[in-house]
Structure formats: C-alpha cells, structure tokens
Amino acid sequence: MxxxxxxxxxxxxxxxxxxxxxxxxxxxxxxxxxxxxxxxxxxxxxxxxxxxxxxxxxxxxxxxxxxxxxxxxxxxxxxxxxxxxxxxxxxxxxxxxxxxxxxxxxxxxxxxxxxxxxxxxxxxxxxxxxxxxxxxxxxxxxxxxxxxxxxxxxxxxxxxxxxxxxxxxxxxxxxxxxxxxxxxxxxxxxxxxxxxxxxxxxxxxxxxxxxxxxxxxxxxxxxxxxxxxFLGDRLAAAEAYHFMKQHGYFEKLPAGQDQGTLFADASSDSFARFRDEIGERSVNLWKVHGLHADKVEMIANLTEHFWGAAARELGGNEDAGSMRVAEMTLQMVRTDSGFRIHSYTIGESRLIHFEE
Known part of the structure; x- marks a missing residue:
C-alpha cells in the first residue's frame, strides 16, 4: 500500500x-x-x-x-x-x-x-x-x-x-x-x-x-x-406449517384416527367434520402467510381428478381427463400447545376440462 x-x-x-x-x-x-x-x-x-x-x-x-x-x-x-x-x-x-x-x-x-x-x-x-x-x-x-x-x-x-x-x-x-x-x-x-x-x-x-x-x-x-x-412472519408460518406437516395434513388425513388435537378446541367432532368435507380430495397448499406471531393463514386447493367415463359424464375428454377444484382457507392460531386450526372455509368447486 x-x-x-x-x-x-x-x-x-x-x-x-x-x-x-x-x-x-x-x-x-x-x-x-x-x-x-x-x-x-x-x-x-x-x-x-x-x-x-x-x-x-x-x-x-x-x-x-x-x-x-x-x-x-x-x-x-x-x-x-x-x-x-x-x-x-x-x-x-x-x-x-x-x-x-x-x-x-x-x-x-x-x-x-x-x-x-x-x-x-x-x-x-x-x-x-x-x-x-x-x-x-x-x-x-x-x-x-x-x-x-x-x-x-x-x-x-x-x-x-x-x-x-x-x-x-x-x-x-x-x-x-x-x-x-x-x-x-x-x-x-x-x-x-x-x-x-x-x-x-x-x-x-x-x-x-x-x-x-x-x-x-x-x-x-x-x-x-x-x-x-412463505409470506409475512416467516417464523410463525414455518412453525404452523411444521405442525400440520407432522399430522399428515398435506397428504391424506388418516380416516380412522382421532386427530381432534389439530383444532384449537381439541374437538374430535371438529376433526371428523373436517375430514369428511375434504374426503378423497388431494390437498395442494399454495399460500402460507404469517399474519403475526400468533396467527397464520393457509390457503390450499382441494382437487379431484376424473378419467375415462367419469370425465365424459362431466363433459370432459376421456383421455385428457377433468379436474374439480375448490379453495380452502385455514385460520391457524397459537395455543398453549402450539399452532392449531381455529377455523376453516371451503369455497365452491369449479370444473376444469383438459385438452389432449
């Protein structure tokens, strides 16, 4: 230098x-x-x-x-x-x-x-x-x-x-x-x-x-x-996501298992209704938003796929298939045991036909 x-x-x-x-x-x-x-x-x-x-x-x-x-x-x-x-x-x-x-x-x-x-x-x-x-x-x-x-x-x-x-x-x-x-x-x-x-x-x-x-x-x-x-408070979003992932939410909810602890009210009835409304539909998460330290919003698409005669009955192509989609919104809140589902809404389904 x-x-x-x-x-x-x-x-x-x-x-x-x-x-x-x-x-x-x-x-x-x-x-x-x-x-x-x-x-x-x-x-x-x-x-x-x-x-x-x-x-x-x-x-x-x-x-x-x-x-x-x-x-x-x-x-x-x-x-x-x-x-x-x-x-x-x-x-x-x-x-x-x-x-x-x-x-x-x-x-x-x-x-x-x-x-x-x-x-x-x-x-x-x-x-x-x-x-x-x-x-x-x-x-x-x-x-x-x-x-x-x-x-x-x-x-x-x-x-x-x-x-x-x-x-x-x-x-x-x-x-x-x-x-x-x-x-x-x-x-x-x-x-x-x-x-x-x-x-x-x-x-x-x-x-x-x-x-x-x-x-x-x-x-x-x-x-x-x-x-x-993740959007917003990523620390809260990651914590809520991890909890739901542990309980199989992003795959298939186990049909015969009591998972009332998913909900803030620890209610088995709440989980049973939730499981029945989702049914056999796939859960595709696309938004996790940490609103603040104690509240997270999750949005997912619930999808059903149809092929062959089932697609034809819906007005679609047998080979290309059809899909029915509904949007679900979860409100997660922090409890003494961590994040749990406070409430959820499932919107109207829409039908999508695929081309060959």
Missing part, C-alpha cells in the same frame, strides 16, 4: 484517482467452464432464469466489481427450483440472498436476505477453488464395462464473479473481472453437485426463520425454497 501511494505521488496523480483502475470500465471475461447439461447454459435459458428469479446479471455485478457465488437448482423436469447467491459488493457487507420463481400471478415474496460474517465469507470464497481441484467424475461406463443408469436427479447451474489475478505491469493492480458459468447434474456424480449442496447448507444456517421446518427432499435447497414461499 505504501509503495502504491508513493508511486501515485511520483506520477503526480491523486491516489484515489489512480486507484480507480480500468476494472469498472473493462468488460468482464466470460467463460463456460463445463456444461454437461448444455440446455442449462444457453443464453436463452440464462435470460429466462434471471427473469423468473429477478436476479442481477453476473456481468452487471462484475462491472460493479462485486464477487459472486450463485447456484441455481433445477429439478428432474428441468424446472427452476431455487437460487442461492453469496455476494460481496464494494462498500457493502457481504450477504446471502435466496430467490424462488415468481408466483403464477407474477408476485415474488420478499427475498431471504442475511449478512455474512468474515469467517463465513472467507469459507465461501475459498470453497470454490477447493472443489475445482477435484478430478472430473467417472463416465457412465467404467473400466469393468458396467453401465450405470440414472433415471432421476438434480441439476445445478453455477455462476461466479471474481477479479483476475494482479498483472505484473506496474500501475495495473487488477487485470479485470472474470465471469464463469458451470453446470452439473447429480447423475454425473460431479463435484460441483456436492459444492452446490454445501452452499445451500451454509445459506440455510443464516435463516433462523426456516429452522423449524422439517427436512424435505433435496435437503437444504428445497427447505429454503419452501421457506422463501
């Missing part, structure tokens, strides 16, 4: 002005390191991913001299699940942010956002280089001739932004900024899948409002996805 200031004075240029190097003005180098799932890396797919997550473009962050570690998780059908980004921008404390795709109505919940400690940032910053030193995964057919088959899996798309190493030429402390993109898939057995999972675990530790949620498939990434979808 002293040498740098002395050089600036010798040249007759203010240190601050000389320190404003060409980094911010130079277009970043962009590299695709490895993309076995090429469909994840096309410019069109990248643009669509930024749109659904409302994420800043990596090149834009590079021009601001930010450092970035961002991973986007992709399900087995190629659908975006959740985006987790660790960012350090000039003049701002490093932070982690979580985004999920916008709701069907275009509304996106507030992102999960938390500051990072120095030790956590250093760990995240170094982790990438550790994993890039690992060998590439084995092929689907090994030396013994055994062919491995992977019928399901999880994809990841990783973006990083870093300043390039210092040039040796005096007066040019940074060569520029580098943007790198990389994809991997769990079926490939690649190290970057493990790297992405560790980033998700590190991110999860920074959001206490999500800690009460049960473990879900795909681990921390999917738990963060679920937590991000």
């Amino acid at each position: 002293r040498v740098w200031l002395a050089a600036a004075l010798m040249l007759g240029v203010p240190a601050g002005a000389q320190g404003q190097s060409s980094t911010a003005q130079t277009e970043p180098e962009v590299t695709i390191r490895d993309c076995p799932e090429n469909r994840y890396c096309t410019p069109e797919r990248q643009a669509e991913r930024r749109r659904v997550y409302d994420n800043a473009e990596a090149e834009a962050l590079a021009r601001r001299q930010a450092t970035l570690r961002r991973v986007s998780f992709i399900d087995r059908n190629g659908k975006d699940m959740v985006s987790i980004g660790f960012v350090r921008e000039p003049g701002r404390t490093p932070y982690v942010e979580v985004h999920t795709p916008r709701f069907d109505n275009g509304i996106e919940p507030e992102p999960l956002l938390a500051s990072l400690s120095d030790s956590n940032w250093r760990r995240i910053d170094a982790l990438l280089w550790e994993f890039r030193q690992l060998p590439k995964p084995s092929q689907l057919q090994d030396d013994s001739g055994v062919i491995r088959v992977c019928a399901d899996g999880l994809g990841v798309f990783i973006e990083t932004v870093d300043e390039l190493p210092a040039k040796r030429a005096f007066g040019q402390p940074w060569a520029g900024v580098r943007v790198e993109r990389q994809a991997d898939h769990s079926c490939n057995g690649g190290a970057m899948i493990v790297y992405a999972g560790i980033l998700a675990d590190l991110a999860f530790d920074h959001f206490p409002e999500c800690q009460s949620l049960p473990d879900v498939r795909y681990g921390a990434s999917n738990t963060l996805r679920l937590c991000h979808s």
